[in-house]
Amino acid sequence: MFSALLIEKGETGQTVSLTRLDEADLPDGDVGIEVEYSTLNYKDGLAITGASPVVRSFPMVPGIDLAGVVTDSAHADWHKGDRVVLNGWGVGENHWGGLAQRARLDGDWLVPLPPAFTARQAMAIGTAGYTASLCVGALLEHGVRPEQGEILVTGATGGVGGVAIALLTKAGFTVAAATGNASQAEYLQQLGAVSVLDRAEFSEPGRPLQKERWAGVIDSVGSHTLANACAQTRYGGTVAACGLAQGMDFPASVAPFILRGVSLLGIDSVRAPRTVRTTAWDRLARDLDVDALEAIAQEVGLSEAIAAAGRLMEGEVRGRVVVDVNR
Structure with a gap:
């Protein structure tokens, strides 16, 4: 029993x-x-x-x-x-x-x-952290580099966001964290975020093209947040989308993709093959403090x-x- x-x-x-x-x-x-x-x-x-x-x-x-x-x-x-x-x-x-x-x-x-982790530590990472590793890997494989500019992480106080910040910081990126909980700013800075932004900046309808800010984005929120993140991504930048905490909808236009060459990458953690999973866990074992x-x-x-x-x-x-x- x-x-x-x-x-x-x-x-x-x-x-x-x-x-x-x-x-x-x-x-x-x-x-x-x-x-x-x-x-x-x-x-x-x-x-x-x-x-x-x-x-x-x-x-x-x-x-x-x-x-x-x-x-x-x-x-x-x-x-x-x-x-x-x-x-x-x-x-x-x-x-x-x-x-x-x-x-x-x-x-x-x-x-x-991975031998680097205990079972408890592996579950502190869990699907959220493994998904964050998939997202970071996708940005790197798509050619995003630290010298190109800041990376925005939305849903920053969630599990995906926290591990993503830590991994990106380890890889040398400057990270901006968006959260709805201002009291968690110190926690996010401890993980490596250089700036902490109010999620309200992203959660309402915005213009199809906005000021170019981000070399890359890791988004676990969806809906207007993802749409605004895409609209603010720099020419040739990359957005990795892995969640829908705000909603499944994507109220955006094609403008960022056809006028700025922005790439939107879908990240699936559920059915990824073992080779992809092993690579993601290897990155976590190597780079996550x-x-x-x-x-x-x-x-x-x-x-x-x-x-x-x-x-x-x-x-x-x-x-x-x-x-x-x-x-």
Whole structure:
């Protein structure tokens, strides 16, 4: 038997509870895992609170991330005792996820836990930090360099934003952080942001072309924020879009793309192949200061995760929430 969060749906709607399950209840998969840590992402908050119908089948164990140890494997790449990380692949949506002490998964979804990180540190990074690494990699691969100018990071106090700032600073970039919480300015500066901007500058409708400010942008917000960021990007600059905290819409014009040669790159973290994932985790292991993780992360036990998900959806959480599934 093991402990897990379980989302169920009945005639009166969705419920979520901390419960005990049997390993025989686990879904199909060729790798069994003893989970050490998971985390709470925005998508987990949506799933647990029921704020959006991200869960595709019921009952469901939420948690799109996990780090742990292989207990048994029928997959050629993994053996008992291997330390692994899982991000995405629909886990926590249509396949039982990481907010439990046990998991059974498809071995093709896993990557090795980098030796530089403990399981807790890997979950302080989680999908948010892994996505930030994908974004930084995309900017670099598209030719963005520190000497070309500032990089704007929107949603800066979120998990993607915090890790993106730290990675960009390590790579030599000058970073401007946009946030709706002015009280977090010192925290963002500790991560490496040179300037902290009010998100209100970006969150309302703006002109199709605005003053050129940014050599590159990492945006986890979408909607008007993404549109304004594109409108302010310098000639030949690059915008990496990976989130929709403000909305799924993109109320923009083609002007930045056809008059300034701006590139808009879509960043998918859910179905990225293992080679791409491994490269992103290698960058994190090489360039992310583990001390920065302590500033970014806070820890809760599995029994506290439901309440923490509610706070996350209310915008009351800074950085990353690590979940110790064994307490």
